[in-house]
Amino acid sequence: MPEKSMKLTDLKEGQKGIIISILGGRSVTQRLTDMGLTPGTEVKMLRKGHWGPVEIFVRGSNLALGYGVATKILVKVKE
Amino acid sequence: MKKITIALAGNANVGKSVIFNHLTGLHQHIGNWPGKTVERAEGTLFHEDFTIDIIDLPGIYSLSTFSIEELISREYIAKEKPDVVINVVDATNLERNLYFTLQLLELGRPMVVALNQMDLAEKKGVCINIKKLQKILGVPVVPVIAIRGKGIHELVHEAITLLETGYKKPKMEYGKEVEEEIQKLTKSLNKVDLDYPKRFLAIKILEGDEEIKKLIKKVDPKILKIAEKHAKNLERTHGHNRFTIIASERYKVANEMVKDCVTLGVCKFKYTDKLHTITTHPLWGYLIMILLVISLFYLIFTFGNFFSDILVESFMSLQPIFEQNFGRGILSELSWGLVEGLFAGITIVLPYILPFYIILGFLEDSGYLSRIAFLMDNLMHKIGLHGKAFIPLMLGYGCNVPACLGCRIMETQRERLIAIFVTTLIPCAAVTTVILGLVGKYVGLTWALSLYVINLVIVFILGRIAFRVFPGESTELIMEMHDYRMPDLKTVTKQAWFRIKDFIYIAFPLIIVCSFIIKVLDVTNLSESIENLMKPITVDWLGLPTFSGIALIAGIPRKELTLIMLASHGGTTNFGAILTPVQMIVFSLVTMLYIPCIATIAALIKEIGWKKAMFITVFEIAFAIFVGGIAFRLLTL
Numbered sequence: 001m002p003e004k005s006m007k008l009t010d011l012k013e014g015q016k017g018i019i020i021s022i023l024g025g026r027s028v029t030q031r032l033t034d035m036g037l038t039p040g041t042e043v044k045m046l047r048k049g050h051w052g053p054v055e056i057f058v059r060g061s062n063l064a065l066g067y068g069v070a071t072k073i074l075v076k077v078k079e
Numbered sequence: 080m081k082k083i084t085i086a087l088a089g090n091a092n093v094g095k096s097v098i099f100n101h102l103t104g105l106h107q108h109i110g111n112w113p114g115k116t117v118e119r120a121e122g123t124l125f126h127e128d129f130t131i132d133i134i135d136l137p138g139i140y141s142l143s144t145f146s147i148e149e150l151i152s153r154e155y156i157a158k159e160k161p162d163v164v165i166n167v168v169d170a171t172n173l174e175r176n177l178y179f180t181l182q183l184l185e186l187g188r189p190m191v192v193a194l195n196q197m198d199l200a201e202k203k204g205v206c207i208n209i210k211k212l213q214k215i216l217g218v219p220v221v222p223v224i225a226i227r228g229k230g231i232h233e234l235v236h237e238a239i240t241l242l243e244t245g246y247k248k249p250k251m252e253y254g255k256e257v258e259e260e261i262q263k264l265t266k267s268l269n270k271v272d273l274d275y276p277k278r279f280l281a282i283k284i285l286e287g288d289e290e291i292k293k294l295i296k297k298v299d300p301k302i303l304k305i306a307e308k309h310a311k312n313l314e315r316t317h318g319h320n321r322f323t324i325i326a327s328e329r330y331k332v333a334n335e336m337v338k339d340c341v342t343l344g345v346c347k348f349k350y351t352d353k354l355h356t357i358t359t360h361p362l363w364g365y366l367i368m369i370l371l372v373i374s375l376f377y378l379i380f381t382f383g384n385f386f387s388d389i390l391v392e393s394f395m396s397l398q399p400i401f402e403q404n405f406g407r408g409i410l411s412e413l414s415w416g417l418v419e420g421l422f423a424g425i426t427i428v429l430p431y432i433l434p435f436y437i438i439l440g441f442l443e444d445s446g447y448l449s450r451i452a453f454l455m456d457n458l459m460h461k462i463g464l465h466g467k468a469f470i471p472l473m474l475g476y477g478c479n480v481p482a483c484l485g486c487r488i489m490e491t492q493r494e495r496l497i498a499i500f501v502t503t504l505i506p507c508a509a510v511t512t513v514i515l516g517l518v519g520k521y522v523g524l525t526w527a528l529s530l531y532v533i534n535l536v537i538v539f540i541l542g543r544i545a546f547r548v549f550p551g552e553s554t555e556l557i558m559e560m561h562d563y564r565m566p567d568l569k570t571v572t573k574q575a576w577f578r579i580k581d582f583i584y585i586a587f588p589l590i591i592v593c594s595f596i597i598k599v600l601d602v603t604n605l606s607e608s609i610e611n612l613m614k615p616i617t618v619d620w621l622g623l624p625t626f627s628g629i630a631l632i633a634g635i636p637r638k639e640l641t642l643i644m645l646a647s648h649g650g651t652t653n654f655g656a657i658l659t660p661v662q663m664i665v666f667s668l669v670t671m672l673y674i675p676c677i678a679t680i681a682a683l684i685k686e687i688g689w690k691k692a693m694f695i696t697v698f699e700i701a702f703a704i705f706v707g708g709i710a711f712r713l714l715t716l
Contacts (some may be wrong), residue, residue: 001272021319026322028554028555029320029553030143030145030322031557031558032139033323035557036174036175038261039323047359051455052231052456053457053466055560059174059334061171064449064556064557065556065557066466067457067555068460070101075104
């Protein structure tokens with residue numbers, strides 16, 4: 001991917017991003033895509049602790065993701 | 080009388096069980112799916128001249144193979160072929176719910192969509208064009224407000240009409256490229272005869288679903304080769320893996336539907352948003368949580384103590400009446416032992432466990448527990464679990480039995496095992512009465528509270544070791560955070576009842592039998608020889624008096640019995656006169672850790688099997704004795 005990609009956890013609170021891809025094994029990827037985190041989807045970072053879980057807004061509702069799993073989601077910033 | 084079956088399916092937390100309760104009332108049967116530790120709720124509805132069997136399927140987000148719940152659901156619908164599937168959909172969260180609806184449609188059973196929480200959607204400013212949605216989906220859509228019982232009758236009516244007029248399978252199409260591959264594959268499946276519809280099979284093989292691939296392999300392995308070619312084609316053109324492609328397609332369709340049918344207005348929900356922000360705040364969130372949990376415990380145990388004192392007194396006043404009727408002899412004393420066992424169970428359930436679970440149920444139903452799970456995720460991670468595991472842990476402070484069963488919310492076997500293990504170390508209400516009645520009363524509240532802190536540290540350390548020892552991958556928190564809502568009293572009381580029922584059915588008989596055995600030991604003076612046998616441990620290693628031996632044994636059926644036995648064998652209820660403060664602390668510490676009580680052991684066997692249950696039991700006994708001895712030596716330095 002030539003686009004400037006970053007981890008979901010690199011988004012600042014309030015910032016929006018577009019999902020590029022998900023790294024990681026089948027079961028994690030399957031679960032995340034089942035929850036609507038498919039490539040091209042817009043997400044908004046709502047809350048982010050230092051190491052704690054993150055909370056994002058995606059497809060009309062809020063989703064909590066563990067920190068580890070959140071780092072596996074690659075996004076590009078939506079201006 | 081016609082007999083039909085209706086299955087309820089939908090995401091977690093969409094009000095499915097509220098609808099189930101409305102439909103079935105008291106005609107319910109809760110059991111397990113055969114051979115699985117997944118709850119199966121079934122009930123009966125008598126409607127006009129129909130006897131309707133209603134199955135409440137587990138709340139899931141997809142029909143893949145991620146969890147046992149997903150497998151059970153799809154196998155049930157495909158194999159048992161319920162006459163109608165009612166898909167409960169959360170109107171406030173339409174897109175993610177429709178993603179599941181699309182998958183259910185692929186299973187080909189007649190379907191009705193229950194669009195629930197219409198009131199909340201309206202307040203959120205979400206306006207749904209139901210007629211349009213119905214037209215696009217091709218199945219009846221019924222607006223429902225389950226907690227107020229609105230739309231339930233219409234739902235049943237639609238389901239029956241569907242059966243009587245015949246169901247026309249709606250035609251769903253995905254994007255051109257994917258759709259072409261699906262249709263080609265469906266054609267090559269022409270001669271395959273399995274329980275699942277061909278289109279469903281085709282999509283699943285394209286996705287790379289292992290279970291379905293196994294089925295197909297048995298019938299016609301050539302098809303898998305063709306499918307592999309198709310899937311590779313798709314992966315090349317889309318640049319993503321196969322199941323991501325299919326999921327994206329489904330979401331695209333769901334998204335289009337939402338765009339077509341939903342108009343967004345003004346959200347009138349400002350205060351729930353604020354509440355959400357503050358309860359997940361990195362500082363205020365934790366403060367609120369700690370305050371709330373502490374006041375919850377304080378309230379429960381002050382109220383509980385007061386209430387249980389009254390209960391105990393009234394039970395005690397029954398003893399003379401009992402003796403008047405049955406005389407005073409060994410036999411009468413033994414049968415009084417049985418009665419006592421029953422009473423003891425009641426004096427724990429009514430004052431402590433019931434209110435605890437009702438309040439916890441309110442927090443759960445309102446959505447607050449998922450905020451706690453969010454806040455605790457980081458910490459729980461250190462012991463290989465994620466935030467959701469904190470919920471059964473909290474249940475453990477009431478009673479370990481429902482807490483063990485509550486560990487089913489964890490996704491994998493390994494996480495269930497670790498969660499169950501740490502849950503059995505949590506001091507339940509009965510242990511708390513011992514700690515408060517002994518250390519709290521005679522040594523001081525600070526020491527009593529320290530015991531809880533020590534307990535948490537131990538839970539943390541042992542959990543971390545278990546995390547290292549038990550093999551397997553851990554999953555991470557992926558959890559929907561629903562808007563806060565008013566808890567529904569009926570749902571809450573029912574949930575509390577189910578949890579307590581676990582305790583009553585598993586624990587009560589065991590408690591009564593074991594209390595009886597203890598009584599026999601007591602009456603026959605066997606207890607003295609047991610006490611002497613235990614001397615090397617109780618006296619030499621733990622520094623406790625000889626008579627504490629039988630008290631510790633008595634804790635096996637129920638932990639609060641330790642206190643009663645201490646009193647009867649020490650000859651006084653003034654524990655200050657028979658035990659030193661150090662002895663009280665050591666005794667409470669051992670009681671807190673040494674064994675999951677007999678009822679919890681039974682629950683463990685049910686959930687994780689004999690071997691692991693025995694391992695945990697033996698380990699905890701050894702560990703408690705070890706820690707008790709160390710504490711004794713440290714405190715008498």
